[in-house]
Amino acid sequence: MRILKSRGARMATAAVAATLVVTACGSDRDKGDEGKDGGKDTFVFAGAGDPASLDPALASDGESFRVTRQAFEALLEHEPGGSKLVGGLAEKWSSNPEGTVWTFNLRQGVKFHDGEAFNAAAVCANYDHWFNWTGTYQSSAVSYYWQAIMDGYAKNEDKELKPSNYKSCTAKDDNTAVIEVNKASAQLPGGFSLNALAIHSPKSIKEMEKQEATAKGDAITYPKYSQEAGILAGTGPYKYVKWNKGDKQVEMTRFDDYWGEKAKVKNLVIKTIDTEDGRRQALQAGDIDGYDLVAPADVKTLEDAGYEVPTRDVFNLLYLGMTQSKNKALQKPEVRQAIAHAVDRENLVKTQLPEGGKVATQFMPDTVAGYTDKVKKYEFDTAKAKSLLKGAGESKLKVDFCYPTEVSRPYMPNPQDIFELVKNDLEKAGITVTPKPMTWAPDYLDATEAGSCALHLLGWTGDFNDGYNFIGTWFAGKDKQWGFDDKKVFDAVNAGAEEPDATKRVADYEAANVAIMDFLPGLPLSSSPPGIAFGKNVNPPKVSPLTQENFAEVSFK
Template identity: 80%
Template sequence: MRIFNSRTVRAITVVAAAALVATGCSSERGKDGAKGGAKDTFVFAGAGDPGSLDPALASDGETFRVTRQAFEALLEHESGGSKLVGGLAETWSADPAGKVWTFNLRKGVKFHDGEAFNAAAVCANYDHWFNWKGTYQSSSVSYYWQSIMGGFAKNEDAEAPKPNYKSCTAKDENTAVIEVNEPSAQLPGGFSLQALAIHSPKAIKEYEKQDASAKGDAITYPKYSQEAGTVAGTGPYKITKWNKGNKEVTLERFDDYWGEKAKVKNLVFRTIDTEEGRRQALQAGDIDGYDLVSPADVKTLEKEGYNVPTRDVFNLFYVGMSQEKNAALKKPAVRQAIAHAIDRENLVKTQLPEGGKVATQFMPDTIAGYSDKVKTYAFDTNKSKELLKGAGESALKVEFCYPTEVTRPYMPAPQDMFELMKADLEKAGVTVTPKPMKWAPDYLDATEAGSCDLHMLGWTGDFNDGFNFIGTWFAGYDKQWGFKEPKVFDAVNGASKIADPVKRVEAYKAANEAIMEYLPGLPISSSPPAIAFGKNVNPPKVSPLTQENFAEVSFK
């Protein structure tokens, strides 16, 4: 999920109670919870605003954290783990060629708008995405569809990938068959993505009446995706309100949910964009939990009696380089110089929690396909200067973009991390022009469009396969990087098409070696992000994929 993910849920309550929740009124909510009555609202603070209530239009974890509570995909991951399990499909299978996927669907499932879930609904979703036109075909809007299923029924952009989706057939009411043109390592994992979660066919008809639009790098998302009322999934919560002024999304328990009902009636996601602000809000009793705990706060909160579980490592932080935006970056020696200029050990030591690691390649060492034989680039300011001089770029100037109003699992303090890297680059003689941008949608859209010489981003894996990391960036031309290197693309794509899992892992290792030889950007680090909950909270199982299910939450 991009940060990633990295993956909307809301609640409605009586007006008086909602007002008290929104303000964190101390007369009703004591420092550790309700005074004089059982709590029925759980408030969780994220680091950034969601970009859309329609997860199909998103690629970031803050959006998916919200939508995951309201929308379900055909497949899911086991609670607290990375193993694929049934979602809206109880069981699934593929033909030997990996081109025909059959899903045996759950019975008795309803959408939030009362529509029945069935095979026809599954096909309505996949055909809807496949037939997107105009701005919906922008990789900034339909990133995940293009990543998993390729292009569209009619590609309008010469750079759009070849479509891999072929068809969806409702074999009977409870059996959906999805066919693809070529086998892919993205499947079956891709069927678990929030971006491919299933919406009510009635809602889709309303979606199709509206268009997205673009002006330069700025995307204007359709109205239905920016306010509650139209989107409808099958999840344990339904979205009832998005108060952008207060930076809150509200969800209410869906009592007709097919599975185990949510333990808390109302769910509120609130944006607090600083680590200190989130910690103080928890300590004051204004919220019941928050994500991306500062490494320095973990032990303090634990001593005070808060629950602060740490997720397993499943992410990567990197510096991207746009070769189309800055021609100097087309030179291998310049990219190598930037790699040698940045002190990654210091960044990990000073900015990441215990367990953080320097990255040598574009996947963490917890993923099969990680190679011990990649070319490495040790911190060496003098070597960086020599490489720049040899490339005729001793006076190199770069615009370096970084996000504001957000922290991510792989990037706990964006500005601090940027300042460290800026200082390192300047010691090597590089002139750095900072360009801070609001995370969503400005920064995400700009980096996706390749509008920054250098930028900092990351990824939290969606499912456990090497292609979910390196295939995310290097399976073909991507505006974020702006390069066309067949050796890299062929290595990544070739690995993804190998059916034998053992041979595929070896091919991923070779692909990692090819990527780091070419060096399109610099992998920086991987880290185990912590998440905090109030003293009176029974937390959900924490997920290495940051896919927590808040229907599991209850109060003591």
């Protein structure tokens, strides 16, 4: 899941590690009776931040997608509680041997929230709509995931945009959509599961196309339709009622014509409470029925009090970024190695992360295809760190170290505490650290993206289970955040980007991990199961390692 505000047009996500010649069955969600709601008709869940858009196509962050995935569905989805691809609006899918023609056998009897019928023509209307975006819609800050999966547009307005890999969409019949791309891509079929590529009704698309996104400098003004309920219509179990920005909450209600099992609770409210303590206290007071990003120290307290605190699987990464262009000393491999040896990652995991947290040895968690034990390890060794700095002529190294405030992320529960631990470790090795605290958005995101921080803390939650979704996000080419240019690393990372054979692609990712950790552009710190909590009277949904919970599964005891 995207962490930065803008990354330009380069590739950033990838697909599930599966053969490109596939035929897969959909999920087992069949129509059934509505469940009982225990007398309550509203489920209230708190996230850590406001959504940016009610249109998932214009979103790139977890807080937005938490909202949009309740109302919108993509062609493919992930199995409840896991990362395996299953059918969504397409019951089955397959590709040709070259991985350039994708055929989707669509569900029948599906309706949009505005009453229109879902069919192949609707699928093509969506993909052609995105392909033909112009103006500010072509900004990566607005259409990040389209660029990540399909690159450019019908008519690129920026010379830095890559030619679009999207070729066409054809409605073979009402229930069969065929999407063609120009070349095989590791971004597919996983990209078809992104909520950013979820399907809107053709009627709503016609209304959406009457409005423009605009930009003034770096400031983006999203179109009005994406900031209020009314025009947008998906196929999901809930439909929008209101975005109450004053109360920082999005209100939804059950879609009674939903094709699958209907939501068990009639109304859904997703609101923002931006502090860990605030979210916990609201749950304990009964003001909300669940919340995300539970502080590790609160897990046992909540469990002992009878709250539901299910455990997500690990599917993210926290890292210490090093920007070589910002501090020339970081251009020396020995200095980067010294920093790696100076940090006690075992202590960080033990003291700062929930149970199940792991020390990271490379830029992807061990749950992702492409992870390998063959990478170079950098064990905690303060004496070795001092020796390497001395050998590099940097015994008096000084670095600026940026860290975010007023935020909690799935991979980084308490940024300031993590910063203090890493800072203390570096100082024990003789490195003078100048703290640079910044508010998360926009200051911190803008500064790290621009390469303004010599050292910084950032991370990533995967979109789907493929190695390129992690390493391709950071190391597919030159990036100001890292400030280096190394063809060997870039070539290794991109070797699997157009490989149609899944087995070969995974082998390419393993080799890329070895090359990355030999070069050591930054230090992978940890992977963490982000905490989520529910009220004592709540039957929780299946929790997702991708943080893709479906609140239609929730009921009250």
